[in-house]
Amino acid sequence: MQTRLFGKDFISTEDWSVDELTAMMDMAGDLKRRFAIGEPHDHILRSKTLFMLFLEESTRTRNSFESGITQLGGHGIYLTPSATQVGHGENARDTGGVLQRYGHGISVRDCRTGIGQAYQYELANEVDIPVISMQDDVDHPCQAMADLMTIREKFGNNLSGRKFVISWTYAPKYVRPLSVPQALVMLMTRFGMDVTLAHPKGFELMPKCLDSARQHAKENGTKFEIVNDMDESFKDADIIYAKSWGPIMETEEPVAVQAMCDQYKDWICDERRMDLAKPKSIYMHCMPIDRGYEATNAVVDGPHSVIYDEAENRLHIQKALMALTMGGHL
Ligand code: CP
Numbered sequence: 001m002q003t004r005l006f007g008k009d010f011i012s013t014e015d016w017s018v019d020e021l022t023a024m025m026d027m028a029g030d031l032k033r034r035f036a037i038g039e040p041h042d043h044i045l046r047s048k049t050l051f052m053l054f055l056e057e058s059t060r061t062r063n064s065f066e067s068g069i070t071q072l073g074g075h076g077i078y079l080t081p082s083a084t085q086v087g088h089g090e091n092a093r094d095t096g097g098v099l100q101r102y103g104h105g106i107s108v109r110d111c112r113t114g115i116g117q118a119y120q121y122e123l124a125n126e127v128d129i130p131v132i133s134m135q136d137d138v139d140h141p142c143q144a145m146a147d148l149m150t151i152r153e154k155f156g157n158n159l160s161g162r163k164f165v166i167s168w169t170y171a172p173k174y175v176r177p178l179s180v181p182q183a184l185v186m187l188m189t190r191f192g193m194d195v196t197l198a199h200p201k202g203f204e205l206m207p208k209c210l211d212s213a214r215q216h217a218k219e220n221g222t223k224f225e226i227v228n229d230m231d232e233s234f235k236d237a238d239i240i241y242a243k244s245w246g247p248i249m250e251t252e253e254p255v256a257v258q259a260m261c262d263q264y265k266d267w268i269c270d271e272r273r274m275d276l277a278k279p280k281s282i283y284m285h286c287m288p289i290d291r292g293y294e295a296t297n298a299v300v301d302g303p304h305s306v307i308y309d310e311a312e313n314r315l316h317i318q319k320a321l322m323a324l325t326m327g328g329h330l
Contacts, residue, residue, distance in 0.1 A: 002019040053084070108120050
């Protein structure tokens with residue numbers, strides 16, 4: 001088991017080896033067991049502090065990180081641009097340089113296209129304590145790791161030949177980032193699964209993420225394909241991950257986005273489509289889910305759904321991540 005992870009940043013799964021990512025999942029399993037039986041583990045990060053900077057809203061990420069560090073004996077501080085001088089333009093060097101004098105880790109959610117992940121790497125360059133992505137424009141590494149942990153719980157650790165589908169769905173209201181589908185195609189191709197990405201034309205992902213997925217598939221003997229037909233993608237799938245994202249490679253202008261999305265209102269995950277997948281397939285979504293648009297209630301609340309397991313595993317994965325990167329050696 002790879003254990004020399006103290007001080008390591010976690011901005012993208014791409015920066016961690018398969019051994020390191022597996023160590024995180026192993027540790028998460030152990031912490032999940034301890035949590036389940038009420039075995040104390042609050043010595044692991046006693047008196048340590050994680051600064052959590054959010055540029056966007058969150059239910060799962062904030063509460064799982066904050067609960068997680070509390071359970072490990074430390075403290076999480078919720079920060080926003082308007083509650084700090086980040087909102088007045090204080091740069092990464094000054095913000096990070098000061099925070100690292102007070103605490104032991106910095107986590108950031110910043111999904112601004114072309115800015116979010118770059119800011120985190122800039123911050124990581126300026127500080128010695130670990131920088132953790134809580135989602136950006138490119139990756140959502142903690143979500144993808146929680147999802148992978150969930151898949152391993154359902155299907156076992158040998159995922160060779162399992163068909164993983166990430167399909168675009170329609171959703172109204174706001175432009176969702178590309179980071180979840182990108183995180184999934186980059187990670188699942190490294191862990192034995194044959195990955196199918198389905199979306200209408202115009203909803204492509206960032207070329208560098210597609211290139212990574214292709215490269216991982218080549219190196220790991222897995223498959224990666226892109227199709228423009230939702231029904232075709234669902235056929236014989238083991239894992240269905242169906243969610244919306246914006247046509248960000250083309251436009252983020254809200255009226256234009258909605259016009260593009262409105263052409264594909266029939267891209268919904270419903271029982272008819274779930275019947276195209278294998279009988280023991282699972283239905284996944286990172287949440288928040290737009291019920292009735294991205295998926296029907298019958299699917300979201302149905303027998304294939306594992307969405308609360310995924311959300312729960314955010315807690316255990318992030319505790320493992322914090323323990324490994326912020327805990328350190330005796
Ligand atoms: N899945 C996820 O990251 O949820 P939140 O946006 O609520 O944090």
